[in-house]
Amino acid sequence: MKLSKGEKILCGVFILVLIMVNPPVINIVNDYCINNPIMSGWPTMLIWLNIWYIVAIVAFLIGALKIKSWKKDYDEKQFKNIKKEG
Amino acid sequence: MNIGIIILGLYTLSLLGIAFYASKQDKKNIKDFATASSSLGVFVLTLTFSATYHSSYAFLGASGFVYKNGVGWWVNGIWTVFPGVLFWIIGRRFWLLGKTQGYISMAQYIGDVYQNKFIGLIVTIIALMFTVPYVAMQAIGSGYIFQVISGGQLNYAFGTIVFFAIMIILVWLGGMKGVAITDAAQGVFMWIGMVIGSYIIINKNFGSVNAAYEAVFNQFPKLLTLPGPAGVVTPQDWISRWVIITIGMMMFPHVTLRFFSGKSLKVLKWSSVFSAIYLTSIYVFTPAIGMIGNILMPNMASPDTVFPEMLLKYTPVVFAALIISGALAASMSTGDSQLHAVSSMVSTDVYKTYIKKDASDYEQYKVAKIATLIFGLLSVVVALMKPGMISNILALANGGVAALAPAMIGGVYWKKSTPQAALSSILIGEATMLITTFVVKSPLGFMGGFWGLAVALVVFVIVSLVTKPVGKTIEIIDLINNFFHAEEA
Numbered sequence: 001m002k003l004s005k006g007e008k009i010l011c012g013v014f015i016l017v018l019i020m021v022n023p024p025v026i027n028i029v030n031d032y033c034i035n036n037p038i039m040s041g042w043p044t045m046l047i048w049l050n051i052w053y054i055v056a057i058v059a060f061l062i063g064a065l066k067i068k069s070w071k072k073d074y075d076e077k078q079f080k081n082i083k084k085e086g
Numbered sequence: 087m088n089i090g091i092i093i094l095g096l097y098t099l100s101l102l103g104i105a106f107y108a109s110k111q112d113k114k115n116i117k118d119f120a121t122a123s124s125s126l127g128v129f130v131l132t133l134t135f136s137a138t139y140h141s142s143y144a145f146l147g148a149s150g151f152v153y154k155n156g157v158g159w160w161v162n163g164i165w166t167v168f169p170g171v172l173f174w175i176i177g178r179r180f181w182l183l184g185k186t187q188g189y190i191s192m193a194q195y196i197g198d199v200y201q202n203k204f205i206g207l208i209v210t211i212i213a214l215m216f217t218v219p220y221v222a223m224q225a226i227g228s229g230y231i232f233q234v235i236s237g238g239q240l241n242y243a244f245g246t247i248v249f250f251a252i253m254i255i256l257v258w259l260g261g262m263k264g265v266a267i268t269d270a271a272q273g274v275f276m277w278i279g280m281v282i283g284s285y286i287i288i289n290k291n292f293g294s295v296n297a298a299y300e301a302v303f304n305q306f307p308k309l310l311t312l313p314g315p316a317g318v319v320t321p322q323d324w325i326s327r328w329v330i331i332t333i334g335m336m337m338f339p340h341v342t343l344r345f346f347s348g349k350s351l352k353v354l355k356w357s358s359v360f361s362a363i364y365l366t367s368i369y370v371f372t373p374a375i376g377m378i379g380n381i382l383m384p385n386m387a388s389p390d391t392v393f394p395e396m397l398l399k400y401t402p403v404v405f406a407a408l409i410i411s412g413a414l415a416a417s418m419s420t421g422d423s424q425l426h427a428v429s430s431m432v433s434t435d436v437y438k439t440y441i442k443k444d445a446s447d448y449e450q451y452k453v454a455k456i457a458t459l460i461f462g463l464l465s466v467v468v469a470l471m472k473p474g475m476i477s478n479i480l481a482l483a484n485g486g487v488a489a490l491a492p493a494m495i496g497g498v499y500w501k502k503s504t505p506q507a508a509l510s511s512i513l514i515g516e517a518t519m520l521i522t523t524f525v526v527k528s529p530l531g532f533m534g535g536f537w538g539l540a541v542a543l544v545v546f547v548i549v550s551l552v553t554k555p556v557g558k559t560i561e562i563i564d565l566i567n568n569f570f571h572a573e574e575a
Contacts, residue, residue, distance in 0.1 A: 003571070014168075014171065017167075018164070021161075021163070022324065023321035023324065023325065026312070026321075026324065027312075027321060033311045034311050037303055037310035038299060038303050040296075041294075041295070041296025041297075041299055041300060042295070042296065042299055043157050043299060043310045043373070044310075045160075045310065045312070046157055046373055049161075049163055050160075053163045053164075053166075053167050056167045056171070056362075057167055057359075057362050057363060057366065060170065060171055060358075060359055060362060061359055064355055064356065064358075064359045069570055069571060070174075072351065072569070074182065074185055074350060
């Protein structure tokens, strides 16, 4: 299985998001939050987490719009040809 | 009569009306019953996946957890965003196999991909074992909600029985189509209930969300950081929670059946994107609600009911009753989907595979309906026994099915996956999960389900490397890769 450039970028973004919302990064953020629990009226930790969740959702949305192999739809006739070649 | 009960009655009637409408389109065969003949569109598939994914936990457990443990609850965001991603990344592969190989269940798939029916049987047994208590959990949630909404006039047992009867009727009447359409309606209701209901409570008591958080900061600052006032949300707890729930949920039969139910790949893709948005946005005010619960209703014995109780106290009764019906929507939309999945599995993976191999589609359809009744009644009995805490059932059930993941996912991605690896990873993974849940509890602070999944993965990789794959596994993975990645190769 070979991933397209778009899929590789998306994988990178998802991995980055998971790193940013997990230990040890989240522990560092938590240390900051202990001294600054509120930012612009919202919990700092909540803002941090939501930023990364939004990044993941937006990346997923862009992937759904842009990645070519994700636009492929099932076609009985085309599938039969692929199966024959395989 | 209590206005809450009247609204609940009307709500129930409307659901039954939708199911009755769906039953008119019933084709009376097992494929239609189990997967709606792969006919669901974006709107319905998004909401049936989302509403099924989030159970009574969304309405009750979530704000209850924040009430006790604070902002650490929002680790849950990982399992609101990534299930949508996985629904597409993994789900499209199964969708294609449903189209090309005719699978309508994961047991059919795993038995075929590894050319070993025994693995299919093991998967069926494990899925049944861990789904039935989960169905019962929805009934427990419904029972509590019923008690709250009727102001204590109707008891827990009555609520449990009535709502299970409704769930059985919903599945019986419409199969997947009926369940999916009612889920869609309930999904809309659930979103409005949680988002608008929360906002009204916050606004009425504090004027704004910012002011609510400021008040929490002044009185309960520990709610704003990890590990929370009770020290629960440790790094190990954090990792265990999202790993088990994200992966485990994707292995439940009521979720996997939805892989096969989309009308097209385009529908599956957009349902996945919108599910991630829906599931994340529904919790926008939940942290605030759970936290201000400590100010408005301090020292609650059972924090799980903090949100419905605040609704009843701070919003007009008609509105509160309507919104609390959203909580029932959350319970019922998961419960009916689970009941439907269990009965479909019994019909296709037990009856057709082991009891009557030449069973017609209509016979399987009838068996599925009878199984709905039997498992529905069984779940009511379990629910009336009130087994343990809701959160314990959730963790155990998710951990139990999470151990299936390496074998399930390996069969569509990794050509070196072997039947021996699949079987040993499932059995050793389940054993590990049970031992680390009940005997040596949570070693190093990680939950039992996490250990079950980790050990299953290691066993799967090692055994795959020392045994030979079967031709069918390679054939299926080639077929999938040729379809999705032909242009990149």
